[in-house]
Amino acid sequence: MSRRALLQYLELLKQSGIRQLYHEPAGAQAALDKKALLKSLALKYSDCDKCPLAAGRLNLVYGEGNENSIAMFIGEGPGDNENKIGKPFVGAAGQLLDKMLAAINITRQDIYITNIVKCRPPENRNPSTEERLACLPYLVEQIQIIQPKILFIMGLVAAQSLLGNTNTLTWHRQSCHEFMGIPAFVSYHPAALLRNSNWKRPAWEDLQAFQKEYEKLL
Numbered sequence: 641m642s643r644r645a646l647l648q649y650l651e652l653l654k655q656s657g658i659r660q661l662y663h664e665p666a667g668a669q670a671a672l673d674k675k676a677l678l679k680s681l682a683l684k685y686s687d688c689d690k691c692p693l694a695a696g697r698l699n700l701v702y703g704e705g706n707e708n709s710i711a712m713f714i715g716e717g718p719g720d721n722e723n724k725i726g727k728p729f730v731g732a733a734g735q736l737l738d739k740m741l742a743a744i745n746i747t748r749q750d751i752y753i754t755n756i757v758k759c760r761p762p763e764n765r766n767p768s769t770e771e772r773l774a775c776l777p778y779l780v781e782q783i784q785i786i787q788p789k790i791l792f793i794m795g796l797v798a799a800q801s802l803l804g805n806t807n808t809l810t811w812h813r814q815s816c817h818e819f820m821g822i823p824a825f826v827s828y829h830p831a832a833l834l835r836n837s838n839w840k841r842p843a844w845e846d847l848q849a850f851q852k853e854y855e856k857l858l
């Protein structure tokens with residue numbers, strides 16, 4: 641991890657009140673432990689009330705997928721369908737994400753998917769700074785457990801939150817960034833692509849750039 645990335649990471653940890661870091665379980669049990677650990681943490685946080693989003697929660701949407709994957713896809717927050725079902729990206733945006741993944745020969749079983757906040761913001765509004773910082777420790781913990789080698793960040797809110805800036809999506813899409821020392825690509829949120837099909841072409845270019853690095857890491 642570069643010094644800049646380390647400082648960025650430590651600042652985010654400080655802002656979100658993280659006091660303890662997860663240590664990777666050693667030995668052959670590690671892969672098995674990851675699944676069990678993530679499951680137990682999802683259960684542990686299911687009654688979290690650290691931020692106002694708890695009030696509208698039907699189900700905590702912790703994350704789903706392959707805990708041994710080298711790739712994590714990170715969106716903004718659960719929508720209505722996700723809140724009802726407790727799984728990420730299950731609505732129309734999720735179906736589009738599946739198609740986007742298929743276009744680069746990836747399935748849901750190949751990756752791990754989660755969001756920067758685990759409870760649904762009302763009326764799908766952007767999560768506030770307070771809400772993002774309250775929930776960030778859970779994402780950091782997931783990354784520490786899964787230990788992905790590459791991240792794909794979906795949408796401006798998630799990108800600005802994790803990369804600690806207020807730059808535009810266009811700026812974020814221009815290069816590969818780093819979060820917790822891990823290469824991080826940024827693109828449109830699938831829900832945004834449903835609203836504006838003109839963004840599908842640039843989103844496809846982002847996916848191809850991601851695919852190139854992902855396949856190198858396999």
Ligand code: SF4
Nearest residue numbers: 688691694759774775
């Ligand atoms: S969004 Fe995160 S911090 Fe806020 S209540 Fe839900 S789990 Fe807790």
